[in-house]
Amino acid sequence: MPPVTVVIPTFNRPQYLHEALFSVVCQSYRDLQIIVINDGGVDVRDIVNDFNDPRIVFINRKENLGLPYTLNEALSRAAGKYICYLGDDDLYYPNHVGTLVNALENQTDCRVAYSDLYKVYCKVQADGSRQVLSKVVEVSRDFDRFLMLQFNHTLHVALMHRRDLLEKIGPYNENLNVLIDWDLNRRLVFFSDFYHVCEITGEYYHPMGDCDRISVQRRKNKNEYLRNVLTIRTTRPPKPWTKIKDLSIIFVTDRLDKMAGKTIGSIWNHTFYPYKLYLPISESDFNRLNTDMPNLVFVPVGNDSSLSLQVDAALERCEGEYIAVVPSGFPVSDMWVENPLYALIHCINDRQGFLMEQANDELWAAVMKKEDLQFARRSFPDLSVSESLAAAGITLRRPDFEEFPFQLDNLLHRALLLEKDGDWLEAAKMYEHIADRHQNVLWMKGLAAKAYFEMGNHVQARSLFREINQQRPTVQGLLMEGKIERENKQFNSAIELLTKASNILEGHELIWA
Amino acid sequence: MGIAQDNAGPQHDSTQHYEVLQELGDCHTSVGDYLQAQQYYEKAAVLCPDEAGPYVGFGVVALQQNLLEDAETAFKVACRLDKRSAKAYAGLGLVAQQKGDYKKAFEMFLKCLELDVDNLIALCGLFQTSCQMGSFEKVTYYLETYLNMHPGDVSVMYPLAALYMKDGKFEDSKKVLLDILTLDRHHRDAASLLEEVEHNMAQAKLAGVRTR
Numbered sequence: 169m170p171p172v173t174v175v176i177p178t179f180n181r182p183q184y185l186h187e188a189l190f191s192v193v194c195q196s197y198r199d200l201q202i203i204v205i206n207d208g209g210v211d212v213r214d215i216v217n218d219f220n221d222p223r224i225v226f227i228n229r230k231e232n233l234g235l236p237y238t239l240n241e242a243l244s245r246a247a248g249k250y251i252c253y254l255g256d257d258d259l260y261y262p263n264h265v266g267t268l269v270n271a272l273e274n275q276t277d278c279r280v281a282y283s284d285l286y287k288v289y290c291k292v293q294a295d296g297s298r299q300v301l302s303k304v305v306e307v308s309r310d311f312d313r314f315l316m317l318q319f320n321h322t323l324h325v326a327l328m329h330r331r332d333l334l335e336k337i338g339p340y341n342e343n344l345n346v347l348i349d350w351d352l353n354r355r356l357v358f359f360s361d362f363y364h365v366c367e368i369t370g371e372y373y374h375p376m377g378d379c380d381r382i383s384v385q386r387r388k389n390k391n392e393y394l395r396n397v398l399t400i401r402t403t404r405p406p407k408p409w410t411k412i413k414d415l416s417i418i419f420v421t422d423r424l425d426k427m428a429g430k431t432i433g434s435i436w437n438h439t440f441y442p443y444k445l446y447l448p449i450s451e452s453d454f455n456r457l458n459t460d461m462p463n464l465v466f467v468p469v470g471n472d473s474s475l476s477l478q479v480d481a482a483l484e485r486c487e488g489e490y491i492a493v494v495p496s497g498f499p500v501s502d503m504w505v506e507n508p509l510y511a512l513i514h515c516i517n518d519r520q521g522f523l524m525e526q527a528n529d530e531l532w533a534a535v536m537k538k539e540d541l542q543f544a545r546r547s548f549p550d551l552s553v554s555e556s557l558a559a560a561g562i563t564l565r566r567p568d569f570e571e572f573p574f575q576l577d578n579l580l581h582r583a584l585l586l587e588k589d590g591d592w593l594e595a596a597k598m599y600e601h602i603a604d605r606h607q608n609v610l611w612m613k614g615l616a617a618k619a620y621f622e623m624g625n626h627v628q629a630r631s632l633f634r635e636i637n638q639q640r641p642t643v644q645g646l647l648m649e650g651k652i653e654r655e656n657k658q659f660n661s662a663i664e665l666l667t668k669a670s671n672i673l674e675g676h677e678l679i680w681a
Numbered sequence: 682m683g684i685a686q687d688n689a690g691p692q693h694d695s696t697q698h699y700e701v702l703q704e705l706g707d708c709h710t711s712v713g714d715y716l717q718a719q720q721y722y723e724k725a726a727v728l729c730p731d732e733a734g735p736y737v738g739f740g741v742v743a744l745q746q747n748l749l750e751d752a753e754t755a756f757k758v759a760c761r762l763d764k765r766s767a768k769a770y771a772g773l774g775l776v777a778q779q780k781g782d783y784k785k786a787f788e789m790f791l792k793c794l795e796l797d798v799d800n801l802i803a804l805c806g807l808f809q810t811s812c813q814m815g816s817f818e819k820v821t822y823y824l825e826t827y828l829n830m831h832p833g834d835v836s837v838m839y840p841l842a843a844l845y846m847k848d849g850k851f852e853d854s855k856k857v858l859l860d861i862l863t864l865d866r867h868h869r870d871a872a873s874l875l876e877e878v879e880h881n882m883a884q885a886k887l888a889g890v891r892t893r
Contacts, residue, residue, distance in 0.1 A: 289695050299728065302697030376695055647701050654704060659712045666705045673698045 170273070172265050173201045173248030173331070177238045178256035180209035183296040184373075186218070191259035191370075193221055197266035201225060203242045208232030236340035236348050243334060252328040257373050258285075264369035268328040271365045278363040280329040280356050282322045284308045286371045286643075286672075298373060300673055303643045310607040311362040313411065314510060314573045316353055317401075318440045322362065324349035325372050333359055337405045344396050351400045358409040358442070366610055366640060401440045402462045407487075415443040415509065416488030416538070420475045421496035424453040434500035436461045441506050446486060448478035479553050480545055483538075492524075492535040493553060499526045503572075508535045511567035521557065521564045534564050576606040583615070592623030610640055617648065626652050643669045699729040706738045715742045733763035740772040744779075752776050767797035774806050783810045791819065798826045801837070808840045817844055835861050839871060846874065851882045 174192050178185050185204075192202050204216050205227040216226045225245060229238075243251065250269060254260060264283065271281045286303040293299055309321045316322075327349075337355035340348055356362070407414075417435060421428045435445060447454070448467040467482045479493060490512060492505050508522035512535055515522075521536030532554050544553075544560035551559060558564075572578070583598035596619035603612035617632035633649040636642075646669035653662035706721035719742055726735035740755035753776045759769035774789030787810045793803035804827055811820045824841040828834060838861050845854035855878050861871040 289697075300698055301695045301728070304697070643697060643701070647697065647704070650701075650704055650708075654708055654711070657711070659708045663705065663708045663712075666701055666708065669701045670698075670705060673701060 169197070169199055169269065170249035171199045171201060171247060172197065172250045172252065172269060172328070173203060173246040174252055174254060174265070175239060175242045175246065176202065176204045176254045176256055177207055177235060177242065178204060178209060178212060179207040179232065179235075179238075181256045182210055182212050182215060184257040184298075185212055186215050188254055188256050188259050189216065189219060189224075191261070192254060192265075193219055193223075194262055195260065195265045196262050197269060200265065201247050203227065203245055205229065205238050205242045207235065207238040234342065234345065236342040236344060239348075240339040240342065243331075243339065246331055248331060250328050251331050251334075253324050254370075255325055255372060258325050258371060260370040261368070263367075265328075267365055267367055267369050271363050272328065272330070276361075276363040279333055279360040280327065281363040281365055282326045282328070283365040283367050283369040285323055285326050286368055288371045288373045290373055290375055292375045298375070300675075301376065303371065303673055305368060305642050305644070308366065308608070308611050310364045312574075312576075313357050313361070314441075314506070315577075316357045316362075317442070318506075320347070320350035320353055322353060323372065324352075325370060327353070329356060329360075341399070341403070344399060346393060346396050347400060351403065354400060355403065355405045358405050358412045360411060368640065368642065398436065402436070404442050404444075404463065412442060413490060413513070414488035415441055415490045415492060415505070415535075416446055416482075416486035417443050417492045417494060417505070418446045418448065418479055418482040418486070419494055419496070420448065420478045422475075424449055424456060425496075428496040429457075429459075431494070431496050431498055431500060432459065432461065435494070438500050438502050439505055441509055443492075443505075444487065446482040448473065448482045476545075476549075476551070476553050476556075479541075480549070483541060483545060486538060489538055490535060491538050491541050492533070493541075494524070494533045495531055498524070498531050498533050505535060507572045508567050510573040511571035512536065514571065519560075519562045521562055523564050523566050525566060527566075536562065536564070576602055576608060579606070583619075587619065587622075592619045593625075595619045596623070596625075596628075610636055614642075614645065617645075621648060621652070626655065630656075637665070641668060641672075643672050646672075696729065699725050699732065699734075702728065703732075703734045703738065706735065710738065710741055710745070713745075715746060718742050731762060733759040733766040733769055736762065737766065737768045737772060740769070740776075744772065744775055747779075749776050749779055765796055767793045767800050767803070770796065771800055771803040771806065774803060774810075778806060778810055778813075783813045786810045787814065794823050798823065799830060801827075801834075804837060805840075808844075817847065820844060821848070833860075833864055835864055835868065835871075839868075839874075842871070842874060842878075846878050846881065849885075851878050851885065854878045855882070 176188060176192065189204065192200065200223050202221070202224045204224060206212055206229055208229055208231045213226070213228060216224060227241065227245070250272065252265065252268065267283060268281045272278065284305050287306045288303050289301045290298040291301060307321065307323060312321065333356060336359050337352070341351050344351055419432060432445070444463045444465050446465045446467050448469045450471045451468050454466050454468070465485060467485055469478055469481045473481070483491070490509060492509070504524060508524055511522050519540060521534050521540060524533040524535070527533045536557070540562045541557070544556040544562055548556035548559045579598060579602050583595045586595040586598060596616045599612045599616035599619060603609045603616070613632055613636055617629050617636065620632065621629035630649060630652040633645050633652070637645045637649055646665045650662045650665035650669065653665060702721045702725035706718045706725060709718035709721060718738065722735040722738040725732070736755045736759035740752045740759065743752035743755055752772065756769045756772035756776065759766050760773070763769070770789045770793035774786045774793060777786035777789055786806065790803040790807040790810065793800050794807065804823055807820050807823060811817045821841065821844050824837055824844065827837050828841065831837070838857050842854045842857040842861070845857065855875065858871050858875040858878060861868050862875070
């Protein structure tokens with residue numbers, strides 16, 4: 169079996185490190201390299217040495233250089249075929265590494281896999297010990313590349329990836345101070361699908377009350393947080409990308425004025441799909457341009473170039489397989505290009521492009537395949553861009569709502585509104601509909617079961633909870649099924665279910681506990 | 682940790698462990714395993730010291746073992762922790778009833794029903810103490826309210842029919858008894874009470890008295 173490197177960065181949490189490290193040492197999968205790296209925190213040498221385990225590599229750095237630097241330092245020493253990560257206050261269940269290795273080696277050609285974890289709400293006692301209040305699976309979402317480009321949906325501690333992917337995506341970004349795990353995940357999706365193992369294989373801890381976690385504290389600075397988000401969204405790992413086709417946005421304008429600057433700024437703020445922005449403008453305009461926006465490509469054109477000439481000039485330089493054309497003054501908001509682009513990516517018809525939702529005759533904006541636009545421009549260079557597309561038989565239309573990305577989230581939002589209105593039955597039906605059509609079956613069935621319970625249909629709720637608990641028992645599922653059994657005076661069955669829940673909460677299910 | 686918020690809304694369910702322990706306590710109480718039940722209630726009380734639930738549990742266990750003083754103390758603690766704990770007042774009502782203090786029992790059952798008109802123990806307790814005291818004021822209202830929410834609950838329909846009869850409302854009583862017999866045609870008590878009601882109605886008719 170291939171060796172796996174587990175990276176455990178630590179900083180000033182000696183009271184939990186022992187348990188975290190113990191959970192790694194006790195993995196049923198034995199071929200491990202365990203890198204514990206102290207990021208200039210209190211001395212934890214004794215804790216690490218206590219294990220006397222030759223698989224542990226201990227890096228005891230005295231200077232605090234931050235998490236991305238620390239992770240990169242650890243990765244530079246990593247030797248495993250696969251890498252996974254553990255926070256110094258979190259823990260793996262004994263099957264964590266084995267489950268993910270098995271998935272990556274035998275069940276998929278993905279090079280990244282992730283499992284589910286309990287989020288453990290706890291009260292920290294005066295002596296530093298943690299009193300468990302609840303264990304909840306808050307995130308159990310099947311892989312969605314578009315969503316990952318927009319924001320994170322996997323937990324860093326739940327992730328395992330091949331080490332050789334780091335050569336493609338590069339190291340952790342040391343200029344970031346929050347969301348560094350999303351940055352890594354986002355770059356990974358350029359090269360691999362993620363395989364979701366729908367099993368709970370560990371725990372991450374969330375103390376109640378004011379959280380002193382560095383990542384939480386840093387999120388409070390909104391400007392800094394946004395800076396990080398924009399940096400991540402505009403990061404483009406080196407090509408060739410195997411899983412993402414590039415987008416080139418051609419910005420056309422008569423003159424570079426305030427309005428043009430505003431449109432460019434909006435594109436920067438609102439676009440999450442990887443892109444480069446091509447600016448076919450005169451050299452004098454370019455010199456006036458004052459922006460530190462990344463991924464800008466200056467395309468020199470004459471002072472009085474027509475809009476179609478600007479497009480033609482930019483098209484010569486475009487790398488993307490998809491082209492968006494957008495004029496100055498176009499109202500750019502969230503999903504402005506992602507909605508039509510998603511429709512284009514999933515469109516089975518040839519010679520089809522999509523108009524932006526806000527496009528009209530005066531502010532014409534559309535997204536299409538580069539080859540289609542090239543064909544149209546070569547064939548009808550004297551026509552305007554839209555006329556040349558029409559003449560070349562490339563049809564443009566607005567996408568239907570069903571063609572937009574994030575259908576699951578849209579439906580989920582509707583179901584939540586139904587719940588708010590107290591229409592539990594319709595909400596339950598909506599969750600079941602989502603489970604039928606948009607994956608995430610266990611998650612949706614759990615929500616449906618809860619909705620049935622709330623509306624008083626305990627028969628249906630029990631049936632669903634039972635089905636879920638047979639597949640993947642969780643504390644919440646066992647508690648709900650136990651409650652219903654008690655109501656039905658099936659006390660022995662209730663006791664069995666609730667005892668299982670209690671054992672999970674108290675950690676008795678762990679073979680090493 | 683950068684992670685998309687679960688679209689299903691945050692589940693900051695900080696009482697889950699407490700709930701599991703409390704449920705386990707209640708289940709063990711129901712099967713008569715009082716020692717185990719007490720252990721779970723103790724754990725629940727340690728986890729959430731401000732919750733009334735475990736003390737209600739202690740009270741119920743003590744009551745089952747006829748330890749009336751212990752039960753009363755536990756229910757009082759529960760009431761102190763949560764002035765709106767209907768179960769705690771029902772428990773105090775049961776203790777008082779067993780001690781023969783029907784006035785107090787009646788008062789406690791009433792308090793309970795003010796907080797939870799759905800509480801069957803208090804409802805039955807109220808009826809019993811009314812019988813014990815020979816005063817049926819207020820009881821009818823609570824029985825009717827309960828039945829509006831739980832139509833067809835024979836265990837409440839029968840005392841209501843009896844109360845109607847006692848108050849001379851023979852038509853109302855007959856209607857409820859017929860409903861009971863529709864639901865359970867083998868309900869002997871209802872059948873014999875119906876006979877009595879019909880007999881009273883006939884006598885009243887003879888005497889020219891309105892029966893409703």
